[in-house]
Structures are given as structure tokens and as C-alpha cells.
Amino acid sequence: MDKKLSRLKLLLAEVADLQAAHNLLNWDLETYMPPAGAQARGHQLATLDSLCHQKFTSDEVGQLITDLKQELADADADSDEARLLKVIAKDYDRATKMPVEYVARLAQLTVRAHESWARARAESNFALFRPDLEEIIEMRKEYISFFPPKEHPYDTLLDEYEPGMKTTEVQRIFAALRSKQIALLQAITHAEQIDDSFLHLNYPQQQQWDFGIQVASKFGYDWRRGRQDKSVHPFSDSFSINDVRITTRIMEDYLPSALFSTMHEAGHGLYELGINQAYERTPLKGGASMGIHESQSRLWENLVGRSKPFWEYFYPRLQETFPTQLGNVDITSFYRGINKVEPSFIRVEADEATYNLHIMLRLELEIAMIEGSIEIKDLPELWNTKVEEYLGITPPDDAQGVLQDIHWSFAGLGYFSTYTLGNLISAQLWEKIGDAIPDLEEQIRQGEFAVLLDWLRSNIHIHGRKYEPQELLQRATGSGITSAPYLRYLESKYSEIYKL
């Protein structure tokens, strides 16, 4: 067994190296690559992608999995080895069930769809994207057909991003959330509105950058094992457990953009930095799911970064950094300003009280597309109706409506709900952490995050992909995913801010 396991690990370590090279090619593309390098970079990414796939789906890997499954049948089901094999077997099953021809066809379609989507959005003309989207939906259905039937066809798509999650489960969770979030939003929009004009003054780049670095350092970001760069869209990526990088985007006329994106990406980065070093170059290196990953970014960005104790420590420092802009703004006004709620058309700009509503409408439309219960041509209309229902506003055009997100153009149906699941999980963890660390607020007020990070490391980060998300959460909090903590968090926070 030892020999076969070593051989399998060796083969997968090579795949991990190729994956790391692929990620670096992509990181460079987003950060430093000169513009004319794009065409060659496309070839390089495609070659690495296809090599990763070939190497991972080889017959030898398949045979080793089969053999080891038998040999490990009596082993401790919770051992790293047994769990590693389980994760590999599932990945292998997914990767080999897709015919090579299908993968190539999808790649071609999504390249074309990305172009038609970008053009459609630029011209705010859904008709330009519609034929490709229709094909994408058909190909996603074809994808579902490669796997054994599940309770609901959409389950197969969810499972790609949130292993083990079921359509009925996410519908149940979202149903418990929807009416309460809408009610909260309505209460807020009827309350006295917040003035956040001071956030829109001129904030020079370098000081914003330095302040973000200072905050991430306080969180415990280890710059010997990571770095921050600039990119058009902030993201985080990892080329090793000891090389985890984040990016940010600085807007000189809007202070919150860089600051909260640095905290958000640092949350993702801290997760990857905390994974068990023994999982380096194995498929256990990585986050348990998109939802768990998002719970970490949201926890640091929102539960920590938009909290009062956090600013009791950092606000005097921020005022020192920007004396002319913030010298006359007291901490309460600042705290209310960065927590201002306002229904808007664009998901990525949404605040904590409206974000989930954006997600819900996407989930409902995706499920309906996969079920075939709606026609693609009706999508813009259906989109706008839901925006009116949930947010009380009407998109002026499709660019700010159904065409705003890139996800469908890369066939990423199944992805959106993980954003909301991440929000919910962050609040579940937060309640649990509050029990475990009674003086957490006081620690944050002192700019101390080590005990918090420690808790996240030993309960979440260290495990990498060893446990599926629901099991991981059960182990950490004693509960599956539930919306109650997040609702409690929102209601308590906004009741105070908006005096509801």
C-alpha cells in the first residue's frame, strides 16, 4: 500500500506543480504582463490546463485509486490517507466523466461566449449574448447527463463549487432568509439616511496602500509567505502553502474600495496560508469549498472590518493618515458611513443588507434555466421583475441588469449561491468564536487578532480539503449551514445603525 500511495502522491505532486505554474501564469496576466503578451499567454494557459487534465486522468492514476480503495478499506476512515484518497477519487470521477471532446467544445464555446457577453454588456444588448447563453445552458444540461441522476439536476452543478450541497437544501436556507432580508431592507429605506460623502473625497494611492498593508499585517498576514499587488479586479491566489498572494484595486475618490478589498482578499489568503503544511503538493491543499472560502473573506472584511471594535482601534490611525479628509468626521459617523445601506443594481457593489438578495434572484433564475421552466429570451424581463420585488428599484438597462456578471459566460452556473452561503457561514462561525473567546471584542479593540486567527486556523484552515464543507462546519460549530446567525447579526447591527 505504502508504495502505491507514494506513487499516487508523486503523480499528483506533478499535477500540483503544473497547477501552480498555471496559476502563476494567470496571476502574472492580471498583474504585470505587458498587454501584447496576451495571445501567447492564452496558448500557455491552455497547454498547462490540458496537461494537468491529461496527467490527472491517466489510467495509472485510475488504477492506483481502485487498488488503494481496496487496500485502505479497513483503515481509519478519518485518517489523512483515507480522506486524501476519497477527495482524489471524487475529483478523478468528475474529471474522467467529461469526454475530452466535450471539454474542448465547451472551451471553444466559452471563449466565444466571453466575447459576445462583453460586447452585449458594452452595448447593453442582451440579444448579442442570448444565442451563446442558450448553448451554454444546453451544455450544462449535457454535463449533468454525464453523472448519475440526483434528487435535482441542479445538484450536480452545485456540487462542483459546494461539495455535497443540494438544491432543496439551498432553497430551504434561502427561503428562510428572503422575506426577512426584504423586510429589513424596507425598514432601513424608511429610516433616516446616512451621509457618507466624506468617503468620496480624494484619498491618495500610497497612503491607502500603506494603510491596507498595516491592517493585513495586524490580521497576521505573513509577508514572508505572501505579497500584495494591484490588479483591475482584486483576487487571491496561491502557488504553495508558503506563497499566497492577494491583489487590490485603489480608487482615489472612494476610500472603502481598496481597504475592504484588501481585508476581503487577506481573508482568503489567511485561509490558504493556514492549511496543514503536510498537504503541500497534494489535492488536500486548497479550501473545502467556495462557500467556506467566502466565509473567511467575509469574516475578515465584514464581521471584523466593518465592526465598531475594529474601528475603535484603527480609526484614530486612519484619521492620522488622512487628517484633512477625516479630521472632522467622528468615529460614529465613519462607522455608519462604511455601513450605509442602499439598494443598487450591481451585485459587486452591494452592501451587507442587500448582497444576498442579488444572489437569490440569480439562484432562482439558474435553477429555472436548468429545469427548462423559463425561456432564455425572457431572462431580462424576469431579472428586472425580481430586482424590483427584492430591492425596490428598476435596472435602467440590461448592462446594469442581466448582463452585469461574467459567470454565465464561462458556464459557471452553480457558483453564485456560494457567495451567500459564505455570508451565512461567516456569522455561524462568528457566534461560535464569540463563545470560545469571551473577550474577543476587547481583543479587537486592542488591535489583537492572534487568538481569533488561531481559532480559525485550528478549526477551519488547517484541514484544507480534508472534510467536505458541511462536515467541516458541523465539526467547527456543531451545526449545518443555517441562516439564523446571519439574520441575528444583520438585525442587531442595522437596528443600532439605523435606529430601527
Add this chain to the structure above:
Amino acid sequence: MDKKLSRLKLLLAEVADLQAAHNLLNWDLETYMPPAGAQARGHQLATLDSLCHQKFTSDEVGQLITDLKQELADADADSDEARLLKVIAKDYDRATKMPVEYVARLAQLTVRAHESWARARAESNFALFRPDLEEIIEMRKEYISFFPPKEHPYDTLLDEYEPGMKTTEVQRIFAALRSKQIALLQAITHAEQIDDSFLHLNYPQQQQWDFGIQVASKFGYDWRRGRQDKSVHPFSDSFSINDVRITTRIMEDYLPSALFSTMHEAGHGLYELGINQAYERTPLKGGASMGIHESQSRLWENLVGRSKPFWEYFYPRLQETFPTQLGNVDITSFYRGINKVEPSFIRVEADEATYNLHIMLRLELEIAMIEGSIEIKDLPELWNTKVEEYLGITPPDDAQGVLQDIHWSFAGLGYFSTYTLGNLISAQLWEKIGDAIPDLEEQIRQGEFAVLLDWLRSNIHIHGRKYEPQELLQRATGSGITSAPYLRYLESKYSEIYKL
């Protein structure tokens, strides 16, 4: 034939993509990688390396080469296809003649040798490096034994870096150079010495950086297709014909360092940027040899960058940039300062008049080591004797003597002479360009480099690896490598500067 050629090109395009990924991993290692990422990066580089080798040396590639050789036998021997096949066949022959076991053994040895060399240099104790160097010499001899015997065993090593170059040829060229360079140096050391203390004042980083960028831009460096970053040792690298990057190192207390390294690396970069776009993702993308590559970097750094016409244009601009440091230094003093000759122990700091002497002694020792006519234990002594003979100074210790260069620790015997060949070629090209562009000096005096770059592009750059270096040079200048032009250049330049 078309089908087989297309298939071969496809296979080699994948190798080129892997090679580009490998190069980017290395570029990142030298520029932005956080220090703790080093271990994983080592694995990634090794995996990519070994995959490149596997893919390139596959039986299918071998069979396609054999088939195409027959089918292209009657084709125009100068066509891109015929030349591509010739280059591939030679690369393939070299790559497949080395047993996999040998490659792995050499990789292990050089990792160990790099460590022992670094330690030996730090402690200035040759004995620490000696056992590994002895093994390296044995393994280089073993390498030579994989190939058919040549006129001289060292020919096989030379051919790796300077295709087609022979030991007797390089000895003949160097012999014509040695006594004259020594005589020139002696004349210079007896002349009145130059004061260059103004180059050692404080020159702030950012202004140095900006000035270097300005110069490279004037040379014609296309920043849409490249960039400059900082690294400990300046280098250039290319990930595509449209993504060619250079690095520099800035010393605040020594102005020439960053400036001339930017010009040097820009010379390498302009070469890669000028390669025929049709050669992208083929083995014809790249320089003809290390010597030809070095001729391009030296041409821009020295023939252009240390010339009087160049500074007639740029010196007023440099004075404006550094008014307190250079305001009172006239152009003649500046020109003499940057061309100051001084025998020194360290090759990489050597000036134009002494550089080749450093190379010659290394070449002589390398040939003797391969011939077995000297013992490794005697190397420090032999080194110092030659330094005394050629440069008239005595190394105070082995760190500044035989241990100074990294090359032997990576088994790079055969490499050194290409530095001098590059110097010689640069002067040969320069005389030819002078004939072709009669008002070249006047153009440079106006800060105009487009006609010069154009000449280099159409005579050297565009061809990539299509021609071997001697053939390329023959086509461009009507002559093989010869030392006369370089000697004429040195004698005329330094006679004026030192009033000899």
C-alpha cells in the same frame, strides 16, 4: 509532409509553452516571489524541466524528425522549414544522447555543488568546493563521451553555448587578442589616471530608474511588449516574442550600475523582441548563440552607451536629472569617468579594456581541466598566477579569485568564452553598421536609434535561431569571428581617453 510538419510543430509548441511557464516561474523567483516560496518553486521548476525534456525527447518527435528529414531532402535548404528541422534535429540529438539517469545525477550534483561553492566563497576556502568541482569535471567528461569524438574534447562543451565553435578556433582568436590587450592595459596603467569620484555620490533610486527607462525607450524598447523590474542580478527573459522583460539593480552610491545594466539588458531584450513573429512557439524563437546574444547587449551598453555621441545627447539630460551631483562635471570628465580602466579582481565589475583578460584565463583553465593537464587542487594557485600575468594584480583570497563565479557550480564549463566572443562580434557588427549608415554618429548625437535598430533587426534579430552564429555573422558582415575590429575599437577609444 505538411501533415507531419504540422504535427511536429504542434508538439513543439506545447514544449515552448512549458518552457515559457518555466521561465516565468524563474522570472518570478528573481523578482517578486516571497522568500518562503522557494522550496515549492524548486519542485515546480524541476517538474516543468523534466516535462519539457520528456515531451521533447518522445519517440513520436524522433520519428517525425526522421520522416521529415527524408521528405525535406530535396527542399530548399535555406527555407524556414528546412532550417527549423535542422535545429530541431540537433537539439533532439543532444537531448536524447544524455541518459535520463545522467541528467538526474547531474541535477543532484549541481544542487550540492551550488551549496558547497556558496559556502566556500563565503569562507574563502577552496577546499570546501574542491571535491564537488572534481566530480563536476568528471561528469562533464562523461557528457563529452556521449557524443562522437571531435577534434578536441572541449569542442562538445563549446558547442552547447556557441553552436559550431571549435576549441582551436577560439584559442586562435584569443591568442591574437591576448598580448595586445595586455600591452594596451600596461600603457593605460602608466598613463595619468582618471578621477571618477563624482560617480560615487548619492543618486536617488527613482531618478536613476526613470533615466534608464528613458534611455531604453529611446533605443526603441516597446513597453507594450515588455517591462523592467528589479532583481539582485540583472537579467532578461522572454515568455513570447511579444513579452520580453528585463531587470536592473540600482545602487544609490554608484551611478553607472543601474544605467549600464539597463542598456545591457535592453540589448538582450531588443534582440528577442526583433525575432520573426512566425517563429513564435517554435525552436527558432531565441538567440543564435550566447555569443551573438552578448554581442547585442554589449553593442547597446558599450559601443552605443559608452560612446561620446551618445552622451552628447544624453548628458545634458542626465545633468538636469542630477544637478547637484553632476552640475559641475563637464561632459569630457563624465565620458572619461564612465570609461575609466582599472584592473580588478572581479570579472563582473571589469571595464572594456580588462574584461576579456578575465575570460581568457578562465578558458585556459577550463580547457586544461577537461584535458586533464592540471589538477583541481592546483587551481587557486594557477588562477592567481594568471591574474598576475594578465592584470598585474594579486587576488588577496580565493573568494576574490577562483571562487568568484557561479558557472562551474552549475557545470557550465564552455560558457565563459561567449562573453568575449560577444565583445568581438559587437565590434565587427559596429564597423559594418558604420559602413551601412554613414551618418550613424550624427543620428546617435540626435538621440535617434531607429535606423540602427532597423539594421540589427533585419541582419540579426529577425533570424532567431535559423542560422548558426558563424553563418549568421558571415551573412551580416562577410566575415567569421575575428578580433581585429574589437582591438581597433579599444585602441582608438583609449588612445584618445588616456592620451596614449
